[in-house]
Amino acid sequence: MDEHRRLAKEVELAATPEQVWQAISTPEGMSLWFVPHEHTDGEIEADFGGGNSQAGRVLEREPGRRVVYGAPGPDGEPPMTIEFLVEGREGGTTVLRLVQSGFFGGDDWEDEYDGFGKGWDMFLHNLAGYFRYFAGLPVTNVVATGFTTLPGETVWARLTGRLGGDPALGERVRLTPEGLEPIEGVVDLRDRLLLGIRTEHGFSRFMADDLHHMVSTTHYFYGVTVDRESRTAAWQSWIDRLTGNEKP
Structure with a gap:
């Protein structure tokens, strides 16, 4: 197989081309639906939580x-690229196409x-949901990430147990993570190791x-005041307890 592979996605959005362009061409726009982005020394840096970032x-x-x-990319290899294409449609909608390329071969290629x-399915779902429910509102992002040697199913059982539920798509829920505010809303994303809740003021993933x-x-709070620093620290502590990496 060719070691340089391409992943393509497409979504139709209830937004104008100008709105979509702002959402994919600026750090502020990318933060609305992806992860926090900011300019750093001429580069754009994405914050994936837990001290993990990508420039x-x-x-x-x-x-x-x-x-x-x-x-x-790896030493001597071309970079991984992400291309966004914006195309307006009659009726006021816009099609966004995403093409990611620069993957490399290996035994875990298919899993990667x-x-x-x-991941892109989730983030593009966020973008569609933003334009549908929260268009025009600014965002505060809260992201936490941890690493573990435990199998995914074991980690997921711990996670849902500590949330107080493992709900189905479309179900209305009130999750109760210890040490944090309850999460109330409707399940708008669901897969084997994925749970997404749409709340009154945003999304929790x-x-x-x-x-x-x-x-x-990852949490998105639209149009409301949130202390990002303290909320991020609280969720990171929750994730660290979940993975057994809590600092003494």
């Missing part, structure tokens, strides 16, 4: 239509590809990743 650059840009981001695909031995939670 990249804009490689190509056609204002209003197309932007390509690139992150360094599948993991990225599921929980995900376990077998391939990278990782568990994470």
Whole structure:
């Protein structure tokens, strides 16, 4: 198989091309639906929680239509790139196409590809949900990530147990994570190791990743005041207790 592979996604959004362009071409826009982004020394840095970040650059840009981001690959290899294409449709909607390329071969290729695909499905679902329920509102992001040697199913059982429920898609819930405010809303995302809740003011996402031995939670608060620093610390502590990595 060719070692340089491409992953493609497409979503139709209830938004104008200008709105979608802002959401995929600026750090503030990317933070609305992906993870926190900010400019750092001429690069754009994405914060995946728990001290994990990824820096990249804009490689190509056609204002209003197309932007390509690139992150360094392994030594001597070309970068991984993420291309966004914006296309307006009649009726006021916009199609966003995403193409990720620069994957490399290996025994875990299929799992890696599948993991990225599921991740983009979740984030693009966030973007569609933002335009549907929270369009125009600013966001405060809270992200926490931990690593563990435990199997994904074991971690997931712990996670749902500590949330106080393992609900189905469409179910209304009130989750009660210890030491944090309850999460009330409707389950809008569900998979084997994925749980997403849409609340009155945003989204809460929980995900376990077998391939990278990782568990994470991402929260989006739209149009409300949230102390990001203290809330992030609280969720990171919750994740650390879950994975057994809590600092003394």
